[in-house]
Amino acid sequence: MTKLNSKIPEGLVAEKWNNYKAHQNLVNPANKRKLDVIMVGTGLAGGAAAASLGELGFNVKVFCYQDSPRRAHSIAAQGGINAAKNYPNDGDSIYRLFYDTVKGGDYRSREANVYRLAEVANDIIDQCVAQGVPFAREYGGLLDNRSFGGAQVSRTFYARGQTGQQLLLGAYGALNRQIEAKTCTMYNRTEMMDLVVVDGKARGIITRNMITGEIDAHFGHAVVLATGGYGNVFFLSTNAMGSNGSAAVKAYRKGAMMANPCFVQIHPTCIPVHGDFQSKLTLMSESLRNDGRIWVPKNIEDAVAIREGKKKPTDLSADERDYYLERRYPAFGNLVPRDVASRAAKERCDAGYGVGTGQAVYLDFKTAIERLGEDKIRERYGNLFQMYEKIVDDNPYQTPMMIYPAIHYTMGGTWVDYELQTTIPGLFSAGEANFSDHGANRLGASALMQGLADGYFVLPFTVQNYLADELHTPRMNVDEQKEFIETKEAVKAHVDKLMNVNGSRSVDSIHKQLGHIMWENVGMARNEAGLKKAIDEISSLRKEFWNDVKVPGTADSLNPELEKANRVADFLELGELMARDALHREESCGGHFREEHQTEEGEAMRDDKGFTYVAAWEYKGADTPPELHKEDLKYEAIEVKVRNYK
Amino acid sequence: MDLKIKAWRQKNANSKGGFENYDVQNITEDSSFLEMLDVLNEQLLGEGTEPIAFDHDCREGICGMCSLFVNGRAHGPDTEITTCQLHMRKFKDGDTITIEPWRSGGFPIIKDLMVDRTAYDKILQAGGYVSINTGGVPDGNAIPIAKIDSDEAMDAASCVGCGACVATCKNSSAMLFVSSKVSQLALLPQGKIEGKRRAQAMVAKMDELGFGNCTNTGACEIECPKGISIAHIARLNREFLFATCKD
Numbered sequence: 001m002t003k004l005n006s007k008i009p010e011g012l013v014a015e016k017w018n019n020y021k022a023h024q025n026l027v028n029p030a031n032k033r034k035l036d037v038i039m040v041g042t043g044l045a046g047g048a049a050a051a052s053l054g055e056l057g058f059n060v061k062v063f064c065y066q067d068s069p070r071r072a073h074s075i076a077a078q079g080g081i082n083a084a085k086n087y088p089n090d091g092d093s094i095y096r097l098f099y100d101t102v103k104g105g106d107y108r109s110r111e112a113n114v115y116r117l118a119e120v121a122n123d124i125i126d127q128c129v130a131q132g133v134p135f136a137r138e139y140g141g142l143l144d145n146r147s148f149g150g151a152q153v154s155r156t157f158y159a160r161g162q163t164g165q166q167l168l169l170g171a172y173g174a175l176n177r178q179i180e181a182k183t184c185t186m187y188n189r190t191e192m193m194d195l196v197v198v199d200g201k202a203r204g205i206i207t208r209n210m211i212t213g214e215i216d217a218h219f220g221h222a223v224v225l226a227t228g229g230y231g232n233v234f235f236l237s238t239n240a241m242g243s244n245g246s247a248a249v250k251a252y253r254k255g256a257m258m259a260n261p262c263f264v265q266i267h268p269t270c271i272p273v274h275g276d277f278q279s280k281l282t283l284m285s286e287s288l289r290n291d292g293r294i295w296v297p298k299n300i301e302d303a304v305a306i307r308e309g310k311k312k313p314t315d316l317s318a319d320e321r322d323y324y325l326e327r328r329y330p331a332f333g334n335l336v337p338r339d340v341a342s343r344a345a346k347e348r349c350d351a352g353y354g355v356g357t358g359q360a361v362y363l364d365f366k367t368a369i370e371r372l373g374e375d376k377i378r379e380r381y382g383n384l385f386q387m388y389e390k391i392v393d394d395n396p397y398q399t400p401m402m403i404y405p406a407i408h409y410t411m412g413g414t415w416v417d418y419e420l421q422t423t424i425p426g427l428f429s430a431g432e433a434n435f436s437d438h439g440a441n442r443l444g445a446s447a448l449m450q451g452l453a454d455g456y457f458v459l460p461f462t463v464q465n466y467l468a469d470e471l472h473t474p475r476m477n478v479d480e481q482k483e484f485i486e487t488k489e490a491v492k493a494h495v496d497k498l499m500n501v502n503g504s505r506s507v508d509s510i511h512k513q514l515g516h517i518m519w520e521n522v523g524m525a526r527n528e529a530g531l532k533k534a535i536d537e538i539s540s541l542r543k544e545f546w547n548d549v550k551v552p553g554t555a556d557s558l559n560p561e562l563e564k565a566n567r568v569a570d571f572l573e574l575g576e577l578m579a580r581d582a583l584h585r586e587e588s589c590g591g592h593f594r595e596e597h598q599t600e601e602g603e604a605m606r607d608d609k610g611f612t613y614v615a616a617w618e619y620k621g622a623d624t625p626p627e628l629h630k631e632d633l634k635y636e637a638i639e640v641k642v643r644n645y646k
Numbered sequence: 647m648d649l650k651i652k653a654w655r656q657k658n659a660n661s662k663g664g665f666e667n668y669d670v671q672n673i674t675e676d677s678s679f680l681e682m683l684d685v686l687n688e689q690l691l692g693e694g695t696e697p698i699a700f701d702h703d704c705r706e707g708i709c710g711m712c713s714l715f716v717n718g719r720a721h722g723p724d725t726e727i728t729t730c731q732l733h734m735r736k737f738k739d740g741d742t743i744t745i746e747p748w749r750s751g752g753f754p755i756i757k758d759l760m761v762d763r764t765a766y767d768k769i770l771q772a773g774g775y776v777s778i779n780t781g782g783v784p785d786g787n788a789i790p791i792a793k794i795d796s797d798e799a800m801d802a803a804s805c806v807g808c809g810a811c812v813a814t815c816k817n818s819s820a821m822l823f824v825s826s827k828v829s830q831l832a833l834l835p836q837g838k839i840e841g842k843r844r845a846q847a848m849v850a851k852m853d854e855l856g857f858g859n860c861t862n863t864g865a866c867e868i869e870c871p872k873g874i875s876i877a878h879i880a881r882l883n884r885e886f887l888f889a890t891c892k893d
C-alpha cells in the first residue's frame with residue numbers, strides 16, 4: 001500500500017499556502033536556540049535556508065564540500081530568475097507563471113507546490129534587491145526583464161550572464177552575517193557520508209573532513225539536504241566536477257524515497273564535445289535564444305562540405321539555411337522549451353545535417369547584430385561570448401556559435417511532501433536535490449527561483465513547524481548514542497572497502513564508462529531494449545568497480561581519488577535506478593522521451609490515463625529491486641492538455 | 647603536443663615541498679589546462695604515484711576554486727580568465743610548464759597545489775553584506791538605481807574570490823578583493839547605509855589576518871580574471887577615510 005502522503009493543505013490552490021502558514025506551529029524565540037538544524041549544502045537552497053533559519057534564532061550547522069560556501073554550483077547559473085512581477089505590463093500574473101510551469105513540466109508536477117512557488121517568486125526579487133544584488137536595470141533606474149523558453153511574457157530578471165553568481169553571493173552574504181552572529185557554524189571541505197536515523201527520525205549526519213580524513217558525527221533535531229542535482233551520473237554534464245548524488249543516495253538507502261529519477265533535463269545550447277579527454281561541458285545560456293537563431297544547412301551536401309572544412313557557415317545564404325525551430329514551431333520559434341529544442345537538434349544531426357563533428361548545430365547572431373548593433377549584443381551576452389571564444393577559439397560576433405544538447409539538470413530527486421519533508425520524518429530536501437516543482441521538464445530561469453523559494457520562504461516555515469514538536473528532545477551525545485556509533489563505524493568500513501579493492505582501474509575510467517552507458521541508453525531518446533541493456537551493463541560495471549577500482553593514497557589525508565570513488569559508487573546505484581524508472585514509464589513526457597511513444601511528427605506522446613503520477617522508489621536492499629509507490633497527481637486549477645508550442 | 651611539467655609537490659601544510667618533473671604526451675590543443683592535468687594524473691595513477699592535488703570545481707571560470715600559478719603568472723599566460731579557462735593552444739609542443747600554488751602568508755598550502763583561502767570568508771563575515779533579514783523588504787522597483795551605478799556595482803560584484811590578486815601582489819595585499827565588495831555595496835543605496843562601518847570592519851579583519859598593505863602597483867588588476875579595476879580600491883580608500891574622520 002502506498003505510504004505517500006503529500007500533506008497538501010485544504011482550500012483553493014491560491015489559498016493553500018496562506019492556510020498552511022495561518023495554522024502551522026511556531027517555536028517561541030527563547031526556545032529556538034535550543035534546537036539544532038543540520039544544513040547540507042550552501043547553494044541557493046541551502047545558503048538561503050541556513051541564513052533564514054539562523055536569523056530566526058535556530059542553531060544551524062552548515063556543510064559544503066568546497067573550500068567556501070560561495071562556490072556551490074548555483075554560482076554557475078547564467079541566464080536569470082523568473083518572477084511574475086509583471087513590470088513590463090505584458091500580461092503576466094502569478095497564475096500565468098504557475099500555469100506555464102505546470103505546462104512546461106508536461107503535467108507531471110504537483111499543482112499545490114507549483115502555485116506556492118509562483119506565489120513567493122515576487123518576494124525573492126524584493127529580497128535580493130534589498131541585499132544589493134546588482135540586477136540589470138533600464139535607464140530609468142528600474143529593473144529590466146528578458147524572455148526565456150516556454151513563456152510568452154518577459155519575466156526573467158538577470159545580472160548580466162552571471163545571475164546565479166549574484167544571487168548566490170547575496171545568500172552567502174546573509175549566511176556570513178549569521179556566521180558572524182554565531183547562529184550558523186560553517187564546515188567547509190566537509191562531505192556528508194551518511195544519514196543517522198534514530199527511532200525512525202533523521203537525527204544527524206556522519207561527515208568526512210576532506211583535509212584530514214577524519215570521520216565525525218553531528219546531531220541535529222532536523223536535517224536538510226540541499227545538495228544539488230545528480231547530472232554527473234552521465235560523467236559529462238554542465239555540472240561542477242564535484243556535483244554528486246551521494247547525499248540523496250545515502251538517504252535513499254535509509255528510507256527516503258527517490259522520485260522520478262529518470263526525469264533529466266538535456267539543455268539544447270551547450271558547447272559540443274571536443275574529444276576523449278573532455279572533463280565537462282559548458283553551457284551557453286538559454287538567454288542567447290532571445291537573439292540567436294538556430295539552424296543547420298538545408299541541403300545535406302552543404303552540411304557535408306562544412307564538416308569537411310570545404311565551406312563555412314557564412315558562405316550559406318538565408319534560403320540555404322534551415323531554421324528548423326522557427327519552421328516547426330512558429331508560435332514559440334527559437335524559444336520552445338528545452339526538451340523540445342534538444343530533441344529537434346538531435347533529429348537534424350541524426351538525419352545527417354549536423355555541423356562540426358556532426359554533433360552540432362549553429363546558433364547565429366547575425367540578424368540580431370544587424371538589428372541591434374554589436375554593442376548591444378556585447379552588453380547582453382559579452383561574458384558568454386568571451387567564454388565561448390576562450391574555449392573554441394572562434395569569434396561568435398563574426399561566425400555562428402556551434403552548440404549541441406548536454407545533460408544539465410535533474411528534475412527527479414528525493415521525494416518530498418508539501419512541507420519539503422522526505423519519507424523520513426525530520427529529513428527535508430530542497431533545491432535541485434528534491435524532485436521539485438518542475439515535473440518532467442524544467443523551464444529556464446525557474447531553478448534559481450525554486451532554490452531561493454525553498455530556502456528563503458518555504459523551509460523557514462515548514463522546518464519550524466516540525467521543530468515545534470521537538471522541543472522536548474534533548475541534544476543527543478553522538479559518542480554515546482548507539483545509532484551514531486554504528487553509522488560512524490559503517491562509514492569507516494565503507495571507506496576502508498573503497499581503499500582496499502586495490503584493483504587496476506581508475507575511478508574516472510569507470511565513471512566515463514557509466515556515463516557512456518547512460519548517454520546512449522538513458523539520454524535524449526530511450527527505448528525498452530536500450531534500457532534493459534543499460535540495467536544489465538550498469539549492474540556488471542558496479543561489480544567491476546568493487547572488484548577492480550584503484551584508489552591510491554591514504555584514507556586519513558586529503559585524497560581526491562577517494563572522494564570521487566565514494567561518489568561514483570553511488571552514481572552506479574543511481575544510474576540503474578534511473579534506467580528502471582525510465583523503463584517503467586511507458587510514455588513520453590517532458591525530458592523523458594520513449595521512442596515507442598511518439599506522434600507521426602516525432603512529438604512526445606503522454607499517457608495521462610496510465611502515468612499521471614509521481615513514481616517514488618523505495619530501497620529494498622542491495623540485491624532486491626526497489627519498490628514503486630505512486631503519488632497520483634490531481635489537477636484542479638489547470639486543465640490538462642497536450643503541450644503545444646506550434 | 648608533448649610537454650614537460652614541473653609541478654610543486656607538498657605532502658601537507660607542515661612538510662617541506664619541492665618541484666617534481668613529469669612528461670606528458672599527446673595533449674590536444676583544444677584541451678583545457680586542467681584536462682591536461684587530468685591526463686597527467688591518470689598517468690601517475692597508472693605508475694603508482696599519487697596524483698597531484700589541485701582545487702577546481704565548476705571548470706567554467708565562475709566558482710573561483712581553481713588557483714594555479716602557471717609559468718610565473720596567476721591563472722597562466724592569458725588575460726581575464728581563470729586557470730580552468732586556460733587552453734593548451736596557449737602552449738607549444740616541447741614547452742616546459744611550471745606550476746605552483748598561490749604563495750601568500752594569508753593562504754597556507756594544504757597539499758601540492760591546494761591552498762587554504764578561508765581568510766577570504768572571514769573578511770566577508772566581518773561586514774560584506776547588507777544587514778537585513780529575510781522578508782519584510784520593499785518592492786524591488788521601490789528602489790530605483792541609476793543604470794550607470796548599477797552597472798559599476800556589477801563590475802565590482804563579479805569577483806570570484808579566487809585569490810589571484812593576493813597571489814600576484816608583492817605585498818600579499820587583499821585590497822582588490824576587499825574593495826570589490828565595499829565598492830559594490832557603496833554604489834547602491836541599499837548598501838550605503840552601513841558603508842562606513844563595513845569599510846572599517848573589513849579592512850580591520852584583513853589587517854588582522856596578515857595581508858599586506860597596498861602600494862598601488864596595479865599588478866592585481868592585470869591578473870584579475872574578471873578584470874576588476876583598481877578604481878574600486880580608490881573608492882574603498884574614500885569610504886575608509888570618511889569613516890575614520892567621522893570617528
Ligand SMILES: Cc1cc2nc3c(=O)[nH]c(=O)nc-3n(C[C@H](O)[C@H](O)[C@H](O)COP(=O)(O)OP(=O)(O)OC[C@H]3O[C@@H](n4cnc5c(N)ncnc54)[C@H](O)[C@@H]3O)c2cc1C
Pocket residue numbers: 040041042043044045046063064065066069071072073074075076077078079080081163164190191192193226227228229238239240243244246247283285408409430431432433444445446447448449451
Ligand atoms: C551551468 C548552469 C547554468 C544554469 N543556469 C540557470 C539559470 O540561468 N536559471 C536557473 O533558474 N537555473 C539555472 N541552472 C540550474 C540551477 O543553477 C541549479 O539547479 C541550482 O542552482 C541548484 O541549487 P542548489 O542549491 O539546489 O544546489 P547547488 O548550488 O548545486 O549546491 C549544492 C551544495 O551541496 C553541497 N554538497 C553536495 N553534496 C554534498 C555532500 N555529500 N556533503 C556536503 N555537501 C555537499 C555542495 O558543496 C553545495 O554547497 C543552471 C545550472 C547550471 C549547471
Ligand code: FES
Pocket residue numbers: 701702703704705706707708709710711712728729730731
Ligand atoms: S574551476 Fe571554477 S573557476 Fe576554475
